[in-house]
Amino acid sequence: MVAESRVKKTLLNARVNLIFYFLTLVLSFFSRKIFLDCLGADFIGLTGTLQNILGYLNLAELGVGAAIAFNLYKPIQQGNRQQIIDLVSLFGYYYRNIGLIVLGAGIVFSIFIPLIFKSSDFSFGVIYFAFYSFLASSLIGYFINYRLVLLSADQKNYVVAAYFQTANIVKTLIQLCVAYYYTNFYVWIAIELSFGILYSVILNWKINHIYPWLKCTIKIGKKQSIHYPNILKSTKQVFVHKIKDFILQQSDQLFIFAFVSLKMVAYYGNYVIIISKLTTLFNTVLDSVGASVGNLVAENNKPKMLSVFWELMALRYFIAGLICFGLYHLITPFITLWLGSEYILSHTVLVLLLINLFISISRGTVDNFNFAYGHYGDVWAAWTEGIINLSVTIICGYFWGIPGILLGKTASILPIIVFWKPFYLFKDGFKESYATYWLNTARYYIAFAAATIITLILSSWLSVNPAASWGRLVVYSIIIIGIFTILYCLLITKFCAGGKNLIYRLPLQKFRIRL
Numbered sequence: 001m002v003a004e005s006r007v008k009k010t011l012l013n014a015r016v017n018l019i020f021y022f023l024t025l026v027l028s029f030f031s032r033k034i035f036l037d038c039l040g041a042d043f044i045g046l047t048g049t050l051q052n053i054l055g056y057l058n059l060a061e062l063g064v065g066a067a068i069a070f071n072l073y074k075p076i077q078q079g080n081r082q083q084i085i086d087l088v089s090l091f092g093y094y095y096r097n098i099g100l101i102v103l104g105a106g107i108v109f110s111i112f113i114p115l116i117f118k119s120s121d122f123s124f125g126v127i128y129f130a131f132y133s134f135l136a137s138s139l140i141g142y143f144i145n146y147r148l149v150l151l152s153a154d155q156k157n158y159v160v161a162a163y164f165q166t167a168n169i170v171k172t173l174i175q176l177c178v179a180y181y182y183t184n185f186y187v188w189i190a191i192e193l194s195f196g197i198l199y200s201v202i203l204n205w206k207i208n209h210i211y212p213w214l215k216c217t218i219k220i221g222k223k224q225s226i227h228y229p230n231i232l233k234s235t236k237q238v239f240v241h242k243i244k245d246f247i248l249q250q251s252d253q254l255f256i257f258a259f260v261s262l263k264m265v266a267y268y269g270n271y272v273i274i275i276s277k278l279t280t281l282f283n284t285v286l287d288s289v290g291a292s293v294g295n296l297v298a299e300n301n302k303p304k305m306l307s308v309f310w311e312l313m314a315l316r317y318f319i320a321g322l323i324c325f326g327l328y329h330l331i332t333p334f335i336t337l338w339l340g341s342e343y344i345l346s347h348t349v350l351v352l353l354l355i356n357l358f359i360s361i362s363r364g365t366v367d368n369f370n371f372a373y374g375h376y377g378d379v380w381a382a383w384t385e386g387i388i389n390l391s392v393t394i395i396c397g398y399f400w401g402i403p404g405i406l407l408g409k410t411a412s413i414l415p416i417i418v419f420w421k422p423f424y425l426f427k428d429g430f431k432e433s434y435a436t437y438w439l440n441t442a443r444y445y446i447a448f449a450a451a452t453i454i455t456l457i458l459s460s461w462l463s464v465n466p467a468a469s470w471g472r473l474v475v476y477s478i479i480i481i482g483i484f485t486i487l488y489c490l491l492i493t494k495f496c497a498g499g500k501n502l503i504y505r506l507p508l509q510k511f512r513i514r515l
Helices: 002-039 041-061 064-078 081-111 124-143 145-153 157-181 185-210 218-224 229-259 262-299 302-338 347-362 364-372 379-400 402-430 434-459 470-495 499-505 507-514
Strands: none
Touching (some): 081 124, 145 185, 157 185, 262 302, 262 364, 302 402, 302 434, 302 470, 347 364, 364 402, 402 434, 434 470, 470 499
């Protein structure tokens, strides 16, 4: 019953996320154009800059939510309501303190707004109103919405997604009307803040409905802080890993600006936009299994854990291979048709981008299980990865530009992400032979290479030029992606661990059996 509930919740999370992904994708492109036309690029740039600054202020949060969520898995699995109340209250206590830090940092930053935006065409009234509105929306999450951590740990992220995305869609539609008919900056910003408050009220009402017994207070959390010293320790460990990921993910374009040129930042940004939009589509499915893995590990059923691990590995490697193969063949003609051939970056840049992307997608299963086991003690690994990345990036970026910058990322993630993290999981988590991991994982790489080579041989007979027109690009993509998908799927199912079990777990298999 628990396993069925876990699978059901995972699929429900993925389904809700996918529905809202497509809804918001369409709306985001449309609203972006209206806002730019009616409010101006300067105003959109201003709001984006202020929100990015708040993103850095919110770095203080990194680690607390992950540490609390990890400790919630077991009491949720056992149905221990009192411990859940204690942990969520503790989370609220920590979040209140973090919120006070963010508030203080925001006030200090606001003192320097006249210096930072001295050349802006906007009045300081607009800038301050926007900044404090965004800051207030952020603080709501710390002071009021902290109980969301239980929904996440209890595999009910679909509730958060449904309410948040619905509110976001309604908010955007109202802002569209305001921008189109009134062009009023203050009203546009006020709507942003108002819906942050409204979303908080509705979501907390829903939490009270789902968990009527969840009577959390900051007072309880303060008392419980002495009983859970391991959470503060875990938070510090998670923080190092999270801040490393945050900084490394945000640094590429900064280094390109420093070592190459501002124009190349835009060129590189075109590739990043396409890759991020595509990977977001799949991440809405893949990221839905995190809490499921946490609950699975809490059951401590080792054979089941290993079976699910290899199923998720098969899924991750299939998606990683499909995305990277598709991008390798289609991103160049797509950019040529979309923007022009002058925006195409070198083949070396594309290959390095896809190597990093393949590792980024395929690493997810190992990360999920390491997180479920609470494996954040390898703080040295985060520091090592960061030092390697910065060192290689600075040296190679100076001499080789964008390829050197991407090489820095590859050089840092290979030893830590590809080799160390699986070793850490199998040694301290599964307590299984590390050789077993590579004997099975190597088959995924072989399957990907074989499917790629066979597809290239078969596609060499095609006389379609995908860069000639949008129609030819569509035809070419259907043929080449179709061939690769069939071959890769067959190879993983036949020769790779978890492939066959994954097929039988999919809803499509049940539908086929009924036929």
